[in-house]
Amino acid sequence: MRRADRLFRIVQALRGGRLRTARQLAEALEVSERTIYRDIVDLQASGVPVEGASGYGYVMADGYEMPPLMFSRDEVVALVAGARLIRAFGGLAMAQAAEEALVKIAAVLPEAERHRADAVKIHALTTEPLSDETRALIDRLEAATDARNRMELAYRDAEGAETLRIVRPLGLGFWGKVWTLLAWCEMREDFRMFRLDRIARATPQGTFRPDPSISLAAYLDRERRRRAPPEP
Known part of the structure; x- marks a missing residue:
């Protein structure tokens, strides 16, 4: 979690006069109590009306509002x-x-x-808009990736032949015209890319446990090593 996000969540947790100990905040944010103490000091130094002390707890005065967002x-x-x-x-x-x-x-x-x-002059223009079916499939596969749901895909190859694959979805990619799903194919026992416009059906098959060797990071690391120039 980014530090800015953590500070925001501390402020939200202390709103409305709710007393929170450093331990409670640390457990909620999955950081050490020492980190919470430092964050509280920084919030107080920046003008946020946080009151309290170590061993007692912290509370924020009613009526405090976060300053408006500022973007470049x-x-x-x-x-x-x-x-x-x-x-x-x-x-x-x-x-x-x-x-x-x-x-x-x-x-x-x-x-x-x-x-x-x-006034931003950047627009997304296309003569081939995505179908509602493809858009719904994007959402379904994104949710499956987030929830770590195995999926059974009815997948068509370039010639139209259909096969069934059980996959572990790891991430989605957009290539300008085509969306693809990066997944671990249990049949091939390897990473595979599946074009979403060739997926006829996608059916949940239960969750899978995270495995560092079968992950988006592992795939990207393998591709970097594969494409790296040979050592002299």
Whole structure:
């Protein structure tokens, strides 16, 4: 967890006059109590009205509001452009979430920043929009990846022949026109890429345990080593 996210969550935990000990905060955020003590000191130094002491607990005065979000021009462009790309090429739930995220961000931006967001000239244009079926499949596979659900795929090859594969989904990739699923294929006992436009059905088959050797990081590491130039 990023430090900025952790500080935000500490402030949220202390809202409304709720007393929290350093141990409770540390357990909730999965960090050490020493880290919580340092974070509390930093919050107090930045003007956040946190009161309390080690061994007693901490509380924050009612009525404190976080300052408005401030983004640079490049950050605003990146957020708007990314949301527009997801709206055009992402899953149905992804597109809706991107739209709602922009509404929430605009609600807390100063007026000048809101105008800057509206003026971004980057748009996602396509003459071949994704079908609703493909968008729904993107959402389903993203959720399966997050939940570590094995999936049975009815998969068509380039000639249209269909096979059944049991896979462990590890990540999704977008290649400009085609979405692919990176997965561990239990039949091949190896990493495989599956084009989403060739998946006829995707059915959950129960969860799998995480394995560092069968992961997105392991695949990327293998590809880096495979493509590295030979040592002299």
